Amino acid sequence: MTVRERVLTILQKRKPDCVPWFGDLDYWLTYLLSEGLLPEKYKGEGIYQLYRDLGVGFYLQGYFPYKPIFEGISVDVEVQGNVEVTKIETPSGTLKQVRKYLPESYTWAIVEHYVKD
Numbered sequence: 001m002t003v004r005e006r007v008l009t010i011l012q013k014r015k016p017d018c019v020p021w022f023g024d025l026d027y028w029l030t031y032l033l034s035e036g037l038l039p040e041k042y043k044g045e046g047i048y049q050l051y052r053d054l055g056v057g058f059y060l061q062g063y064f065p066y067k068p069i070f071e072g073i074s075v076d077v078e079v080q081g082n083v084e085v086t087k088i089e090t091p092s093g094t095l096k097q098v099r100k101y102l103p104e105s106y107t108w109a110i111v112e113h114y115v116k117d
Contacts, residue, residue: 001016001017001018002052003020003021003055003056003057006019006020007020007057020057021055021056021057022056022058022059023054023057023059024059025054025059027105027106027107029047030106031106034106072090072091073088073091074088074089075087075088075089076088076089082100082101082103083098083099083100083101084098084099084100084101085097085098086098086099088114095115096112096114097110097113097114098110098111098112099111
């Protein structure tokens with residue numbers, strides 16, 4: 001069965017051959033791309049074939065099919081090198097989050113949370 005067939009089988013209240021897996025391969029793919037290790041056939045639209053070849057359901061990392069609208073608050077994001085500072089101004093005060101990019105793991109780490117106490 002394909003991942004699609006497994007999901008459709010579950011939606012029909014039947015039992016698939018195994019549980020479908022929708023893997024978040026984003027960090028691994030970011031690494032492969034940045035190091036020039038991703039085969040050409042998987043670049044761009046080829047990424048979907050990579051998921052098929054691995055038997056992994058496509059995970060929509062970072063896909064936001066909506067536009068956020070903020071009323072009564074303001075959001076400011078400032079990036080300086082490997083540090084991103086987000087400030088949210090509200091009628092009750094300011095929230096601040098700081099994230100640092102970690103190149104060795106191709107990810108961001110929160111070093112200061114919005115809520116402190």
